[in-house]
Amino acid sequence: MGRSPCCDESGLKKGPWTPEEDQKLINHIRKHGHGSWRALPKQAGLNRCGKSCRLRWTNYLRPDIKRGNFTAEEDQTIINLHSLLGNKWSSIAGHLPGRTDNEIKNYWNTHLRKKLLQMGIDPVTHRPRTDHLNVLAALPQILAAANFNNLWTLNQNIQLDATSVAKAQLLHSMIQVLNHTSSSFLDIHHTNSNIVGHSSFFENRPNISENLYDPTQRLSHNDHQPVDSFSSPIGVFSHQDDQDMIPPLVSASLDESKQTQMMIKNKEILKHNDHTSNPSSTSTFTQDHQPWCDIIDHEASDSYWKEIIEQTCSEPWPFRE
DNA sequence: AATCGGGACAACCGCCAGGGT
DNA sequence: TACCCTGGCGGTTGTCCCGAT
Known part of the structure; x- marks a missing residue:
């Protein structure tokens, strides 16, 4: 059942990354790209498993990561x-x-x-x-x-x-x-x-x-x-x-015409997003300052909330005679 | 000053899907 | 078709920090 962890070999370091390790990883990826993550640690001189390196890079070291509080x-x-x-x-x-x-x-x-x-x-x-x-x-x-x-x-x-x-x-x-x-x-x-x-x-x-x-x-x-x-x-x-x-x-x-337009637009956007799963393409979309609601399938959304509202209305009101 | 508890977040684990052989 | 490898994903855990006691 399942595969053994990729880094259960003894001797590989786990836990928090040191600044030195970060630097090694950054330098290596800058020079060579990440290529095969499994092979990367050896090439970069890191005593980590490839998966750990990948996570560290994608979650923390990637240069395009925005830091700071959420708006x-x-x-x-x-x-x-x-x-x-x-x-x-x-x-x-x-x-x-x-x-x-x-x-x-x-x-x-x-x-x-x-x-x-x-x-x-x-x-x-x-x-x-x-x-x-x-x-x-x-x-x-x-x-x-x-x-x-x-x-x-x-x-x-x-x-x-x-x-x-x-x-x-x-x-x-x-x-x-x-x-x-x-x-x-x-x-x-x-x-x-x-x-x-x-x-x-x-x-x-x-x-x-x-x-x-x-x-x-x-x-x-x-x-x-x-x-x-x-x-x-x-x-x-x-x-x-x-x-x-x-x-x-x-x-x-x-x-009605606005609604129809929005529905068509939303479906187009969803279609577009299906084909562009990488962050850069979706970021382009977001950078165009599209309101969030444009990426929502209004049909699903409306029926969903309709259901909620109907349920709410059909529920006995508290303390009601 | 020491201890404890909770919050925040980085990192890990296990599983899965897809591609290659 | 079966197997392996790799990367990605979501859930969970570990660790650090800070405020309260």
């Missing part, structure tokens, strides 16, 4: 790609020039996973956690996340796609539930028809407490945006006359 934009890209691809770290890395799969994997496990958990989202399924009590317990974190604008407002021009808006609607409805359950247990005549993009679902909702959407938190990042709108981690809310109402979300419905 909010990168965070968002990773989260969205992970929701589509799962733990396909190499595929995700392909869309983040200069980042390695290992780095992204580590970053996910140590940062982003927790961030999603705090927002009440299951990092594995990217669905809302169904344990409402947990959500209630996590309310402060959810609210903190709601003020975490950097993730979402970094690029004002980024297109809001259906997925983003659906997520926005979802978190919005969660907050509604929380607000409802913590206030007067009013009957909610929610409809599961066309939850996205229309305000009927949100009409006549109970007031939301000021600490949920503190007006002082409202930001206007875009001159073209009405002053009475504000950004949240789940999208841009427009503020209505009634300050006590939860501001309705922006409509998710693109006009």
Whole structure:
């Protein structure tokens, strides 16, 4: 069963690399390229197995590796790609020039996973956690996340796609539930028809407490945006006359021709990416400043979120009569 | 000052797929 | 067709660092 490890021969060094070893490896690859990784250690005078050399090079020494903290934009890209691809770290890395799969994997496990958990989202399924009590317990974190604008407002021009808006609607409805359950247990005549993009679902909702959407938190990042709108981690809310109402979300419905165009474009891009698995080609794509949503298959995405929304709506509401 | 616990990240391990013979 | 070699991938472990006690 399985092959023996490539470097189980005695005498080969394991563990952290020293600067001298790094230098040897860099010098050798600069001069000769890596060629056969198995043969490389001997040629380079390293007492390591080829696999160890390859990993050290690809994960750390490669000159095109970007060092430093992940940007909010990168965070968002990773989260969205992970929701589509799962733990396909190499595929995700392909869309983040200069980042390695290992780095992204580590970053996910140590940062982003927790961030999603705090927002009440299951990092594995990217669905809302169904344990409402947990959500209630996590309310402060959810609210903190709601003020975490950097993730979402970094690029004002980024297109809001259906997925983003659906997520926005979802978190919005969660907050509604929380607000409802913590206030007067009013009957909610929610409809599961066309939850996205229309305000009927949100009409006549109970007031939301000021600490949920503190007006002082409202930001206007875009001159073209009405002053009475504000950004949240789940999208841009427009503020209505009634300050006590939860501001309705922006409509998710693109006009049909735009949607069709986007679908065609996305499929072309996905096709393109299938043929260009190497980082340089995908980095070209990313460097063109394509919004992340352009690389998402909208058909899959929409049906996926539709399913979530339908499930959410069909679930018995907590504390409901 | 010493110890402990948790977080972060580099490195390793085991498995798999694809190409060559 | 079967086998071997190689590189790639995802999961896991080991180690270091830092803050709390």
